Amino acid sequence: MVANYFSSCSTIPALVIIVFFSIYLSTFSLVEAGDNGGGFSVDIIHRDSILSPSYDPSVTHFERLQNAFHRSVSRVNNFMLSLVSPSQVSTLILPANDGSYLMEISFGTPPVKNLAIVDTGSDLIWIQCKHCQNCYKQKAPLFDPTKSSTYQDLSCNSKQCNLIGEGCSPKSNSCNYTYGYVDKSFTNGILATETFTLGSTSGRSVPLPEKIFGCGHNNHVTFSEEESGLVGLGGGPLSLISQLKSSIGGKFSYCLVPLGKGNVTSTLNFGSQAAVSGDDVVSTPLVSMDLATFYYVTLKGISIGNKRLAYKNLLKPNASDEGNIILDSGTTFTFLQSDFYYNLESEVKKSIDGESVSDPSRTYRLCYKADTNVNVSMTAHFSGADVKLKELNTFVRISEELVCFAFIPLPLGYPSVFGSIAQMDFLVGYDLEESKVYFKPVDCSMH
Template identity: 40%
Template sequence: MASLVPLLLLLVPIISCLPVASCKSHVGFKLTLTHVDAGASYTKLQLLTRAVARSKARVAALQAVAAAAPVTDPIAAARVLVRASHGEYLIDLAIGTPPLNYTAIMDTGSDLVWTQCAPCLLCADQPTPYFQPAQSATYRLLPCRSARCGQLPYPACFQKVCVYQYYYGDYASTAGVLANETFTFGAAAAESSSSNLTSAVRVPNVSFGCGNINAGELANSSGMVGFGRGPLSLVSQLGPSRFSYCLTSYLSPTPSRLYFGAFANLNSTNTSSGSPVQSTPFVVNPALPNMYYLSLKGISLGTTRLQIDPLVFAINDDGTGGVIIDSGTSITYLQQDAYEAVRNELVSIVPLPPKNDTEIGLDTCLLDGLYLGVRLMAC
C-alpha cells in the first residue's frame, strides 16, 4: 500500500492558477476569494497550524473517497461521496429574486451547490439568515423525473419532488430538496468588449440543494459551491465555460481571485515573472471523474531532476493513485518515495540544520518557514 506525506508549498501564487478550458463562453465574471481564516486575528503560527490541520483532514477524506470509488452500492457510494467539509476559500454570491447575499465554500472536490433553507429542521450556524424560498419569485422545485434529479448520486423522491442527501464524511451533511433558482455573481463583462462592464451577472435556472437538515462546520459560510467536473457543479451548469483561480498566500492579507468565462484565459503573462503562462491538460480518472487530475511526470529542485519513478504519480487500474488539484488543501501531499526524494534533496542543499516542528505537526523546518512533514496517510 502506498502512503502520502505532506509538503507545504510556499510558491502558491505561481502554481495555483487552475484554468478549465472550453469553447463557447461569451460572458464572464470575477469574484474575490476570501480565506476562511481572514480577519480572525490569528498569528502566522496559528494560521499555519490551522492550515496543516485542515489539510490533513482533507487528504484523509479524499483518500477515503478514492478507496470507496469502486463500490457499486449506490447508498454506500453516496455516503462517502465527499468526505471533507472544511474548505480554504469562500466566495460571495446572491440567490433568488430579489437577490440575497450569501457566502459559500468553494470546493473543486465536489459538485453540489447548496445552502441552508428555511424552514430549517436542523441547521449549522451561519452568518446570514437562512434562504427563504417562499420569498423568492424565481424559486422552482424540481420534479423527480427531471434530468437534474437524475444526476444526483442517489436521487430520491418525496411527494413528487426531488430530494437529495449529500454526506461530507463524519464532519457535515446536507439533505433537502433540489430546486432551480436565479444566482447572481459579481462584476461581469461581455467577452466581445473588455470595457463593457456591469455590476453583476444574473444566471437563471441554476440547480441547487435547498437544505433543511444540515450538520457540520461551514467555516463561517452559508453553504458550498461545487466546482468539480460533475454535471451538477456550477462549472458544468454555467458551461460550456472555463474558470481560473489564482491564490495568494494564506499568510497574506491580499485577497485571491476567481475568474469565470470571458475573464479566464491564458492569453496573458505571469505578472510576477513576465514569462508566458504555461498550461497542462487534465486527465480523467474513470473512478473519480469529477476530480481535476494532472499528469505529473517528475519533480525538480533548481536544475536537478529528482530520481523518482514516474509510476509513483500514475493513476492505478483500481482508480487509486494519481495527482489532483484541490481547492480544499493548503499543503501538497506526495507519495512516500517522492516525498523522501524532495526532503532529502532540500536538506542536502540548504546550509542550515533541519529541526522538528512538532507544534505545527510537521517534522522538518528550514529557513524559518519552509516546512516538510512526514505524517503518513494510508492510501
C-alpha cells in the same frame, strides 16, 4: 509522526474560497459579462484573511497556519476515503466544512445574499432553507423559497433528480436529495432550480438563471455561523463549473495571493476572463478518472537544481502513471508519496547552506532558522509543463524563529495532492473542453 495525523484526523476544512461580491442594482446577462461573451471575474478571499468575516484576531498567523496544516491532513485523509468507496462516489465526497475560501452568492428574485464555502472537492450547491427541521445556527436569515419568483422544485421524475435524488417528497412531486460527506456529515432537502447572482470586478452583478441547487432542510454539518451553505467547484455534473460549462466555454481560472498578504483579495475568473496566455504559459492535460469531482494531472518528477527525481504512481504500481496527483486549491500543503518525498527532502537539504532544526510541535519534518536562505531552485515537471516554484511555494514561516518545507509525506496508498501554497502567485487556468490546465507565473496581488 505524520502517519499519526492521518490515522487520527476525521474532519477537515482545507483550501476553499471566500468570495466577496457586492450586488448592484444594474444586472446584465452572462453573455454580456465579458469582452468576448461569457467572461467575468470576482474577488475571492481566504477564510483566514483579515478581510474575512471568519477572521479571529485572537488567533496568531502561526496558529492559523498550524490549523491549516491539520485541515490539509484531514482533507487528504478524506480524499483517500472517497477514492476507496467507488460504489458511493456520487454522494460520498469530502467533508462539507472543507474549504479555505468562502463565497458571497445571492439566491432568488429578489436576490438574497448568502456566504458559502467554495470547494473544488465537491459538486453540489446547497444552502439552508426555511422551514428547517434540523439546521445549524447561522447569522443570515434562512432562504425562503416562497418569497422568490424564480424558485422551482425539480420533479422527482426529472433527469437531474436521477443524479443524486432519492424519490418524491411525501406530499408533492418534488425531488428529495441526500448528499453525504466522508466525515458522516450530510445535507438533505429538495433539489430545485433558482437564479444565482454573483458580483463581478467590473462593478455589475451577473445573474445565472435556472441553476440547480439543494434547498437544505436537514443539515448535519460543522459550519460557522457566517456560512449558509456550500458551492461545489468540482468536475461533477451538478457543480457550478459544470452548470456554467456551455456559457463559459468550460473555462475558469484563479490567482491565489500568498498567505502573508492577508489584506489583498485573490481572483476567480470565468469564461473569456479566464484565459491564460503569454510566452511563459505552460499547460498539462487533465486526466479523466472514475471520480469526476477531482482534477487529476500527471506529475513526471521534481527537480532540485539539476537533479531530477522521477515520480511514480505508487497508489497503483502496475497501472499507468497518468493522473497520479490531484490539483486542489482546497488543500493548503502539497502531499507526495513517502518514498519520493524522502528523496526530495534529502536533495532539498543538500541545496541549503545551513543546519536543519527540529520543529518543537513535531508537525513539520524539515525546518530551518528563519534567517536561513531557503531559496531552493525547484521545478515540478508535469506532463508537458515545467512549473518553476518560488520560495513562497516551497517554504512557510511557522513561527518567528522557523521556516519549514511545505511538502508532506504520505502513507502508502494515499492520493498525492498539489496544494494551494504551491499554486500561489500563479494564474492557474482550467479548460474543461480542451482538458488542459495552464500555469502562468504572476504577482496575484496585482492581477
